[in-house]
Amino acid sequence: MEVEIRNRPAFANLLVNLQPGDxxxxxxxxxxxxxSTVDMTTRMNGGLLRALARRFLGSESMFVNQFTTxxxxxxxxxxxxxxxxxxxxxxxxxxxxxxxxxxxCEPGVSLGLGFAGFRSWLSGEGLFRLKxxxxxxxxxxxxxxxxxxxxxxxxxxxxxxxxxxxxxISIRVGLAGGIFSSFFSGExxxxxxxxxxxxxxxxxxxxxxxxxxxxxLW
Amino acid sequence: xxxxxIKVDKMLDPNQQFRGGVFHHSIPDGRIGADIxxxxxxxxxxxxxxxxxxxxxxxxxxxPRWVIPLSECQVDLGGASGRMVFCRNKERDLTIFCEExxxxxxxxxxSGGMLSEQLHLVKKRxxxxxxxxxxxxxxxxxxxxxxxxxxYYSVLAAARLAIAxxxxxxxxxxxxxxxxxxxxxxxxxxxxPATKFVTEIVDRLKPHAAIPEMNFKVIVIxxxxxxxxxxxxxxxxxxxxxxxxxxxGEQVAGVLAHEMSxxxxxxxxxxxxxxxxIVAAIQFLIGDAGGLLALGSQAAxxxxxTSYSRQSETEAxxxxxxxxxxxxxxxxxxxxxxxxxxxEDGDIPGVLxxxxxxxxxxxxxxxxxxxxxxxxxxxxGPLDLDLDTVRKSLQ
Ligand SMILES: [Zn+2]
Numbered sequence: 072m073e074v075e076i077r078n079r080p081a082f083a084n085l086l087v088n089l090q091p092g093d094x095x096x097x098x099x100x101x102x103x104x105x106x107s108t109v110d111m112t113t114r115m116n117g118g119l120l121r122a123l124a125r126r127f128l129g130s131e132s133m134f135v136n137q138f139t140t141x142x143x144x145x146x147x148x149x150x151x152x153x154x155x156x157x158x159x160x161x162x163x164x165x166x167x168x169x170x171x172x173x174x175x176c177e178p179g180v181s182l183g184l185g186f187a188g189f190r191s192w193l194s195g196e197g198l199f200r201l202k203x204x205x206x207x208x209x210x211x212x213x214x215x216x217x218x219x220x221x222x223x224x225x226x227x228x229x230x231x232x233x234x235x236x237x238x239x240i241s242i243r244v245g246l247a248g249g250i251f252s253s254f255f256s257g258e259x260x261x262x263x264x265x266x267x268x269x270x271x272x273x274x275x276x277x278x279x280x281x282x283x284x285x286x287x288l289w
Numbered sequence: 290x291x292x293x294x295i296k297v298d299k300m301l302d303p304n305q306q307f308r309g310g311v312f313h314h315s316i317p318d319g320r321i322g323a324d325i326x327x328x329x330x331x332x333x334x335x336x337x338x339x340x341x342x343x344x345x346x347x348x349x350x351x352x353p354r355w356v357i358p359l360s361e362c363q364v365d366l367g368g369a370s371g372r373m374v375f376c377r378n379k380e381r382d383l384t385i386f387c388e389e390x391x392x393x394x395x396x397x398x399x400s401g402g403m404l405s406e407q408l409h410l411v412k413k414r415x416x417x418x419x420x421x422x423x424x425x426x427x428x429x430x431x432x433x434x435x436x437x438x439x440x441y442y443s444v445l446a447a448a449r450l451a452i453a454x455x456x457x458x459x460x461x462x463x464x465x466x467x468x469x470x471x472x473x474x475x476x477x478x479x480x481x482p483a484t485k486f487v488t489e490i491v492d493r494l495k496p497h498a499a500i501p502e503m504n505f506k507v508i509v510i511x512x513x514x515x516x517x518x519x520x521x522x523x524x525x526x527x528x529x530x531x532x533x534x535x536x537x538g539e540q541v542a543g544v545l546a547h548e549m550s551x552x553x554x555x556x557x558x559x560x561x562x563x564x565x566x567i568v569a570a571i572q573f574l575i576g577d578a579g580g581l582l583a584l585g586s587q588a589a590x591x592x593x594x595t596s597y598s599r600q601s602e603t604e605a606x607x608x609x610x611x612x613x614x615x616x617x618x619x620x621x622x623x624x625x626x627x628x629x630x631x632x633e634d635g636d637i638p639g640v641l642x643x644x645x646x647x648x649x650x651x652x653x654x655x656x657x658x659x660x661x662x663x664x665x666x667x668x669x670g671p672l673d674l675d676l677d678t679v680r681k682s683l684q
Contacts (some may be wrong), residue, residue, distance in 0.1 A: 163322015163340035164310050206339040239386055241367045265367060267312055267384055
């Protein structure tokens, strides 16, 4: 299965070329266009309860779509916000994904929703996270550009900017400065990550967008 | 055999495999999922079946197994769960990691207790960190709660003050917007006897309202619900169910006086500004109130505008009673309608909407009676409007 990430980095989308026997699983709203030779089946994402949990706790759709073809065809998959898309190949390892970042994966990858903990919640990374494990490629998107960084020691990320990280990464919440300077500088809470492992960060945060939009609405 | 002996036996299973992974620069992308065994002298990791399934044969042939002698292994704990065990070689360029339960125990056991000691130290450090985190989490939660409570009451107080500065035209705009969402197909015509009846009552009460120039309007909706409400700005809705249930015109006048008071006391706007304040507070605390709002907004739209706090209800009772008194009608007409509804036990409770949004409190009836006793004695006349004709027209 050939997958190309096009129009990077601002309006990235996936062009998936399917051959007979190929299968790709995508987030329910991701399909923008497809050949008439491609078959789409919708299935609930990992059973009703898990699907419900994902829908209500992880702000991810209850359903995923599965695309196959008998001859050949292509699909275009997009994400709802402007930004880059990256591809990561899992080889028996695991990656945690910010809910909402997931776009598509190969069938060997299993999706699960997990409790991320209060530390993650406090640092603006959400109370829940998607756990992607198994083998195969996954594609996920972010708002803005995506940076990756191999963390060996400790690193500091502004809250709301962490898109994905490996389970070997530990997350702690911290204040950017003292209590008052943190509150008034607008930096507020930061996320301290400790390796070893890789993190994926987005260059923009939704909180920032919300603040900017609110400031221009009123 | 005691259970702990069995446990030790199981831990000593030489073939026990753990699922984990390896970080090493020789691996494409630097990481791979691995199956891990612990021999009496070494930690051995090999690519997991899942990893092999996506590797091509030449890559598999090149892929070694990774080994760390127990004697030079340095352990650490960490990861997202805090339970991941990292084993590093002397050069610290190879890391074998595992999160499975039992791994640390077997590791400690095999190393003759040496690695358990290292792990124990790390755990102690972690416990200290967790302890501090929990302390600050508790401090934060208490402070947030305190701020929340203070904020809530400040919002309520500020809302009352702020309303006074908002022009009445704002009430009218909000009221009209809400009116558009109310079902209008069932609306009775302006020349229907029921509409003329309630309009006449409102016209008589109007001169005695706290804001006489308010643009009061009343419509009647065909519905079996026993209900009536006022929107901000003075638009009111009376359901035919209420007109059928009322025994006298005075009881209808009592309900209308009460509802007009909600409008003149601007309770709807208070509710809106309080709700906005609370939503803003939630937004501030949890960062995203969007989902919450979306859930509630449709259902809340009119109910926010037409259901009030107990304090507001008492205010509307007394203001309504004052208006009735000024208009020459008995203030206890409000209580009379409560009484009448209370006596009818045979009714389906779900239909009595006005009662459920106006919980029947003996206290309220009492406070109306008490208020009446403070008013100058006055002969209250009957309402010379014919409710019977109206009721017949609704059959
Ligand atoms: Zn009321």
